[in-house]
Structures are given as structure tokens and as C-alpha cells.
Amino acid sequence: MHIYAYSGVWRSSKTKGWKFIVDEETGGRLLTLDTSKTFDNLRVMVCEDFGTDLNLVNIDLSYLPSDLVIGLDSPPVFITNDRQLKNFLTYVKTKASTRLCVCIRSKVGFNLNEEPAELPNREEVGMSGEVSDDIDGEAELEEKDAKIDESDDENKCEKDMTNGKSVRFSLVDVVKKGQHFTSKAALQATMEICAMKHNFDYKVAKTDRRVWYVRCAYDDCRWRVRAEGLTGSSYFIIKKYVPDHSCAPSSRNHSVRTVSSKTVGSLIKHKYETVKEGPKPNDIIQFMRDDHGVEISYSLAWEAREYAVSVVRGIPEKGYEKVPKYLHMMKEANPGSHTFYETDSDGRFKFLFIAYGQSIRGFYAAIRKVIVVDGTFLKSKYKGVLMVATALDGNSNLYPIAFGVVDSENDRSWEWFMRQLKVVIGDDQNLAFVSDRNNSLAKALAKVYPHAHHGICIHHLLNNVVTYFKGKGVAGLVAKASKAYRVADFKKQFTAIFSISPAIGNYLIQADVRKWARCQFPGYRYDVRTNNPAESINSALRSPREFPVIPLLDSIREMMTRWFFKRRALSSKHKQPLTVAVEKKIDRRIEKGKKFQVFPVSDDRFLVRGDTFECMVDLVRRTCSCGKFDLMKIPCRHAIKAAFSVGIQAHTLTDDMYTTASWRSIYEESINPISVPEDAWIVPSHVQKAKVLPPETRRAAGRRKKRRYETVEDKIRSSQGTQSSKRRKCSRCGIEGHNRSTCDRAI
Incomplete structure (x- = not known):
């Protein structure tokens, strides 16, 4: 139509x-x-x-x-x-x-269709319609700044057009006399965009808080704009405007006016609203080249990106004052959640903790009681550390439990995080933690969770073996020893390690065999041998770790909302009795046990032959002498073969936490966003009055990095003077000698 x-x-x-x-x-x-x-x-x-x-x-x-x-x-x-x-x-x-x-x-704040606005009367804005008559110093402006009187400019332009003299182009359709702008910055941004789009340059003849007067960069051109500010208001109005350019394109000695980083940032800020990273500086350079025909420098593109990100995601300093309100509203949206923050004596941000009630209830309902904890550094202005506690669901998917934001990984911060975690996850002998060998973390676990068991990541242990003992040839034996299900197999591998390198053997004993060997672990850690689950969450939050604190927390919430929704949809469509991952394991084990022979010993006990050694299976106690059935709670290939011999289905021997019903139950609730915009948040008076200042950063521990050795190329550049022509400053602290990525100074 x-x-x-x-x-x-x-x-x-x-x-x-x-x-x-x-x-x-x-x-x-x-x-x-x-x-x-x-x-x-x-x-x-x-x-x-x-x-x-x-x-x-x-x-x-x-x-x-x-x-x-x-x-x-x-x-x-x-x-x-x-x-x-x-x-x-x-x-x-x-x-x-x-x-x-x-x-x-x-987009910079004015209406291209709007008719020239009538100026308000004196009662409304405190000045008459003829603003120029009431501004002090107007006569001085006319004498000093206007080499050619503006009224004469207008008359001469009209005369030139009447006489047929060429006018290159007119901007009368872009801005108009009487046009009003919300601020001087909006006016400047509009003119920069006009200059960029229409390929001309201008120079500022006069600018102060009440007047902004520009004219074409070429003296022979009649184009000019004069805007004046309203008394008692931030608004600016174009009072005099000569829209026609009479300068010749062939007389130009450069392309167009270079836009400011704020103007470029305003053009690209929408590209950062719904994505994690957004365009990089080189992408911005290409965008300005392709869409606007303008060449900008890398530094300007970088500053434009920083401005756009700050506009979209908020200024880091202002994010901390929103923490009390944000945590309160998040608890209102997600009942049963536990949130807490702490400040120092000066009211500066110190620690933050958040655990969603839906995740806690799911953990208690049908999740393996193994929690992986780890910390990773944040890359925003105030840096800090993001602490993560996560588990694995029955389908071996990441199941986040709690998050914390602290100043650094130290004794106090880890103990604080663990005490907050204990509010939602109580101490229990059936509970296990897996982490790297961080001393502060180990102390906190021993102090806050004395009954729970603590295991260490085998990956970090192997790295230490290779790094400190040059034990590449022994690392494979250590990995096999850690994976062994039977004590006899473990002893065999450990004896071989000692015979090759007694030093490595002693190191492994000092690391406590019960913490890294699966068959020696006093509790149940199932197949969780590394802290990879926590590392994977850190990787998923790689880009949000650059955000200020509130966008970081909202990115975590958005990630969990997305995961819960997808897994709820996936589990609802899954019709098999066990989860997808466990069904695949059962299928592989059925294939491996095809040639086994089963010899009944009693109604519930069977001897299975055909593997490297004979195994005794007890279907009632759900054990097998291979050790895998006991430690994993999933029937091994020997148990599956024995069960088939008496017509028992494998899924009936599997622990309930691996069933599809349990998988569905932990995702039946949704992680909810805050349903109202920020300006509509309603919080109690004590939350409203709470003041949180940005954290007081401190210089990182350790020896300061020195400058690398000067190469031949460095000496050549230094002799030519290019190194000292422009001193670079850190965009975080403003000090020369380093950049933002390596900055560790207190601010």
C-alpha cells in the first residue's frame, strides 16, 4: 500500500x-x-x-x-x-x-524540523527578545571580533546572489537562525558534525559563557554563526547566521574540521549499548572514514571510545554511590538473595558480596556439593579482584553460586568472602571446596569451614612440578596418580615418581596427598579435579571485568539470566531419564563393556571379567572394586554390564542429581532483572541515606618493573628526536612513563 x-x-x-x-x-x-x-x-x-x-x-x-x-x-x-x-x-x-x-x-539535542523558536519574554527568562542589546560588552565584540560586520555579511551575500556570484553551498537546511540548543556543548557538537558532513572548516572568533561566534576558516568566505546564551539558563540561541559558503574548494589547504572525541563518541555510543566489547579504536577510525569521510587519529578514536563507554556504562566514581540502592533493588527482584557490602571508616568502598536466592535453592536441591572458588583481577579504573564461587550441575554446566568484589586477594578479603558465603552455604562434612594453592584462601577455608574438605587444583600442581623441578617427564605420572580411582593404582604411580625424582615426590607429599589425589580425598569431589569451572566464569566475564562496579554486577546478572533461561528450555525438551552429558557417558561405557563376562555371586553381587582386572560389583550398595562407581555416583562399565545381566536399567543406579528431573528443578526459577528504571527505584530511608565513596587504591605489592634494555632501533629513534617529541601519559592516573594496562598506582 x-x-x-x-x-x-x-x-x-x-x-x-x-x-x-x-x-x-x-x-x-x-x-x-x-x-x-x-x-x-x-x-x-x-x-x-x-x-x-x-x-x-x-x-x-x-x-x-x-x-x-x-x-x-x-x-x-x-x-x-x-x-x-x-x-x-x-x-x-x-x-x-x-x-x-x-x-x-x-542526536545531539535539537530538532531539524523545528521552526525558529520565538524568544521568550523578559518575565520568563529574565531578558528581552533582542538578547544582543542586553549583553554587556556586545559593542566590544562587534569592534574586536567582526572584521566584517555581520549585518554587512548578510547584505553582501544577498547582493552576491543577486549579481549571480557563485555560492558553493548553503547550510540553511541544517541549522537555522533562531535555533535553540540545550547547551553550548550541544551547539558545538552540532557545528562540528555539520562541518564534517559538509566538508568545510571554521575558526572560533569569540567564545565565553554567553557568546559563541564562529566563521569560515577562509577569510574571503561569508559563512558565519553567532549564538548567544539565555540569562539564567544553559540554552543557546542562534541570533545571526550567514548560511552561504562563498569560498572556492580549490583554495582549501586541508580537508575538513577535525571533530572532537566527545562528538565522535556521541556518534558511536549506541554501538556499546547491547554488546560486551563494542568497536575498537581501529574500528572507529574505519567507521568515521566510511560513513563520514573523515580521517581521525588513533588517540582521538581511543578517547572517543572511552567517552562513549563512560556515557553508556557510567562513570566509575559515580557507580559506587549506587551500590546500596542497587543491591536493595536486586534483593527485591530476587527473593532469598543475600547481598552485603562493607566500607572503611571513611565511607570508602571495601567489599561487596552477592548470591542469588534461585541459585542457592538450586544448589541445595540437586547439585553436587563441590564448590570451586577463585579470584581474578578487575580492569576498571579502581581495579580490585572479582571472587567467584561456582559448582557444576548434573549436565556438567557451570552453576554460579556467589560473587564478590574486593580490593585484593589477601587474608582479610578471603575470610570476609567466605563468611558471607557461609550465610547461604553452611559448613558440612559432605561439602568440598576446590581451589588453587592460594595461602590466604586456604587459611580462610580452614577458619570458616572447618568441617568441609579442601582439595587443590591438579593443573596448578602440575605447573609447579614443571616450573620448579623441570619435571616434564614426571608430570604425566603425577596426572595419572591424581586421577587414579584405586589406592593400589595410586601407590604404583607414586612409587614410580619417587624412583625418578625424590625431590618431586617430597614436594607432592608436602602439598598433602589427600588434597590432590582423587582416591585419597576424604570426601567426594567427583570429577572436579581443577578450578577450571571458576576460571571459565572469569573468562565469560572477560569484557565486563573492564566495566565499573554497577555495570559489572548487571553483566553478571544478565549472564545468569541467560544461562538459566537456556538451560530451562533445554532441560524441558530433554526426554531421556538422565542429563545429556551423563547419557553420553553411559553410552560410551556400554560400548566398552560389550565383551565383559558376568558371574553372579549373590542376588546383588557380581564378578565381572574381561577388563584388565576382575571387578566385584554390588548393585545394592552401588560399589565396584574399580572405584569409579563409588566416587562418581554413576555406574561404571562393569556395573552396567552386571545390571544388564539381571534386567536392571542403568539410570536406576545413577544418583538423583544426574537425573533430568533434578536438572529441570534447579532451573525452574528465573534470575530476574530490576523491573523499574533507576529513577523509579523506591528504597528505605537508611538505604537512601547510605553514602559509598570510591575505594582508596594502593600501589601493588612487589618490585616495580624496570624499562627494558635499549635496542639499536631505540638508540636510532632517540638520536632522531622522535621519542621525546610527544610524552605519553597514563589515562588512569595522568602520570607519564606507563600506560593504563600496566598502571598500579594509588589514585
């Missing part, structure tokens, strides 16, 4: 109601629409037909259903999504006279 669309702006009055003022210069367009078009398709089509750039403007599409309107105060209907577009098309079928109203607004 054909839709007539025109550009303009809505106006309302008490006597005439709502009326759309058409922009006569822009005119109308005829659009072809059908029900397959989406809202985004329509916006792109409108921008193309009206000759605007979707990256620079916001498009408002609306219409007035006159037969449904009751009263003069009924506003127009705005089309904002696919459903509203479908409603519009359905309505237009029966009301062919309905027009689509297009309002084009610049």
Missing part, C-alpha cells in the same frame, strides 16, 4: 488541539509499505527518502487517528515497534486520508 509521509513538528494549543506543522522546504514523500515491513525497515526507508543519516538523527514516526480522538488534548500516536507499525497499517486500510508524520531530531 502507498503511504503519504511529510516532515515537520507537532504543536499543541488549548483552543485548536494538536496540529502537525509541515516543513515546506523538506516536503513530502510517497512510501510503499506492506505487512512484511518491520519498524527498523521503515526507519531506514524514511531516512533514505528524506536524505538524512540514521547515525546522526532520531526519527519519530506518528499519526493522529482523528476518528478515535476525543477532545483537543488527545496527543498523536507514536510508532515505536513492529506491533505499533502493524496497528498503523491496519488503521490506514480503512482510513486512506491518514498521513504518516515524520519528525527528524538530531
